[in-house]
Amino acid sequence: xxxxxxxxxxxxxxxxxxxxxxxxxxxxxxxxxxxxxxxxxxxxxxxxxxxxxxxxxxxxxxxxxxxxxxxxxxxxxxxxxxxxxxxxxxxxxxxxxxxxxxxxxxxxxxxxxxxxxxxxxxxxxxxxxxxxxxxxxxxxxxxxxxxxxxxxxxxxxx
Numbered sequence: 441x442x443x444x445x446x447x448x449x450x451x452x453x454x455x456x457x458x459x460x461x462x463x464x465x466x467x468x469x470x471x472x473x474x475x476x477x478x479x480x481x482x483x484x485x486x487x488x489x490x491x492x493x494x495x496x497x498x499x500x501x502x503x504x505x506x507x508x509x510x511x512x513x514x515x516x517x518x519x520x521x522x523x524x525x526x527x528x529x530x531x532x533x534x535x536x537x538x539x540x541x542x543x544x545x546x547x548x549x550x551x552x553x554x555x556x557x558x559x560x561x562x563x564x565x566x567x568x569x570x571x572x573x574x575x576x577x578x579x580x581x582x583x584x585x586x587x588x589x590x591x592x593x594x595x596x597x598x
Contacts, residue, residue: 497560497571500578501553507581508549512542514588521595553577 515525516538525531534541553574560570 497557497574500574501557504553504574504578504581505546505550507578507585508546510585511581511588512545514585514592516541518588518591523591 515523515534519525519534525534530541530545533544556570556574556577558570560574562570564570564573
């Protein structure tokens, strides 16, 4: 190659991602997760999707889901003793039945948690990270359960 010529092989590979996302890729990524951080060729401050999370996020997610179940149970217990659901959206499903109330509450919590966990490295609304929001959700649920337990403790049994 002469000094003035451009190597076409180099130009063809520059800034081109040749990987294809197929159904097989999606299925295999569930069973063989590998990405625990951003790509090596991106700046460190750039957020990235990962498919391997630290164990703390599994524990936090499970705690949120268990607290969601406890909240649904305590809410239904308080309603049987004369309480009312303050959230009008959930009150609609509670009127439809306890099974539908529980299903909607659990499904919305799980879906929201999934989206927050997927975006835990990203800044939401330009200010807070998804991981911060997940931590605040856990704290809010803990405070809510404490409040419901206080309310339940004030109900006379006989």
